[in-house]
Amino acid sequence: MQAKRSIWEKAVWTWLPASAREAGDSVVRNFLLHWFPAKVSRESLSWGYSFWLGTVSAMLFLILTVTGTVLMFLYVPSVERAYLSVKDLEYAVSFGWFLRGLHRISAHLMVAVVFMHMVRVFLTAAYRNGTATNQNRPLNWIVGVALLLVTLFLSFTGYLLPWDQLAYWAITVGTNIAKAAPVAGEWMRFILLGGNTIEQNTLIRFYVLHCFFLPLVVLVLFSYHMWRVRKDGGLACVDKESLGQKKEEAVPIPSKTYSLLGITSGTTVHVKTSLVDEDKHTVRSSPNLTRRLLVVTLATLAVASILTLIAHAPLEEAANPAITPNPAKAPWYFLWLQELVTITTFSIGGFTINGALIGGIIVPGILVAAAIAWPYFDKSSVRAVGVWFAMERRRQNLVFLLVVLFILVLTVVGTFLRGPYWHFYWPWEHWPEMPKKF
């Protein structure tokens, strides 16, 4: 601690502490750091354990919030003006093309990254409780599944807003899949669209969902997700580290596993616990965790910005309910469902199985239900928690990866190998000329 600090030093000392004392103080004194632990294990910070996918998702959400807020000043959610205001963004507003492009690219990246984050958590068994008290990682896994679904729905509701052909027909396909749900399907579509057809009611509903309601849900769930991570003692790889140490009578010393909550769940303050050897395994959060966070944030922004310059956001003709583009495709992350809907529709004699029900509702429903329930059926031991491809989890990891592969293959087929009338075409085959209606 220096006696007299300049204003600049007052502003930055928490980010660059000069001593162990300052490092400990900084997570307490700085609001932006208050949700971090004072010390964090080295492996939690490693690039190779978590790939920082959760952080990248959160940073993409931040980029989306900032760009989205600016876009809200420039976009008009009315059937007459939505398309024209997006056209203006693209051609008349300074940097409008960049704002829209960055928002779109970040949205697509977020869907992909959140999914990859989920795959990482499964393969490292990070949804399993370790040895610390009061852990509830299965619950956090369920919150994560909810976050994935909300992310998909956010992207989907954003899709409609430009009110061009792509948007209009993607939503037509998507909401008709929802209609196939038993009992509540019709009602769900009616409520979602605010009527029977995609009209002004639909646009304003999707707009409010996209700009206010769903981001709020993400914010609440994300906050809880982070709080749970802290309560569960950090990343799952920490539990792996504590396994290596033998249990001993711990004197009441301030350590990561020693807390008021720890006392309440034990009998005395001398808790039988295994303490992670702090000197060997941990580093101070400030500046080690914060520095890496900054690098990940900037890398995310840089990659998204560069991709924006490469891939231009498409804008087709204005929505026209009279002309369906051929083929009419949903957003890419739903194309595996569209593919499922197609291949699960078949006729037995005069009886047709409705593919929209099997491929659009039942299969994804089973997948989500299985994801939610799985942590409670998983019998793998505590030794596998936080370990990539643990031997004892071979079988379930294989099944999980097969499901992931199945989804990816169907996505690729639906995105790249389906042409007019949803016929199959190899990339080197030309699509037939389709007559244009006027």
Add this chain to the structure above:
Amino acid sequence: MKSWFDRFKSKGESEQAKLERIKAEILAGDADAPARKTSRRSFLARLGVGATLVGLAGQALAYLRALKPNVLYEEPQKFKVGTPDQFGEGGKFLEERRLFVFKERSTFYAVSAACTHLGCTVKMQKLNQPKKVKTRQREFEEQYEFHCPCHGSKYYGDGTNYAGPAPRPLDYFKLEVSPDDGQIIVDMAQVVDQNFRLTV
């Protein structure tokens, strides 16, 4: 002077070794050396932080610039109001433009209906009997006045304010005759003197 970036410099160097180094530098006759020397590490750190800030500032500027419209969809400030023969003697109120166009024999002038206090639309009151009025500019007999419904401002027939909170007379706008079809053009972007008259 100890710079804040010296924190980087002393990394991985024990207090003892640092003292030894400084002592050696002082003995070598260069007392300011530790302060003036920029290590490669601190230079690169500054470069990184600087580049980051420049990048973020660039994005922020782009976002802010996007909020300044390049294209406006407002009604143009300059518009045609019809040929002179379409006007009868006296005043004509163009409601959506909040504008009075007056014809006196072969001269025309346009008076804004926006109250100079806070912009409500003034009402044209026909007087029961003509009223003799003397303003700083002229003396005349008026048939009508302009009264504002919002805060009670009152204007004589020529637009001069005489009661209520209005700070100045109603605006007069420039008129011209369109060369292509002979219609009268009002330019609401150009405020002119009360004595302005267009003679047709």
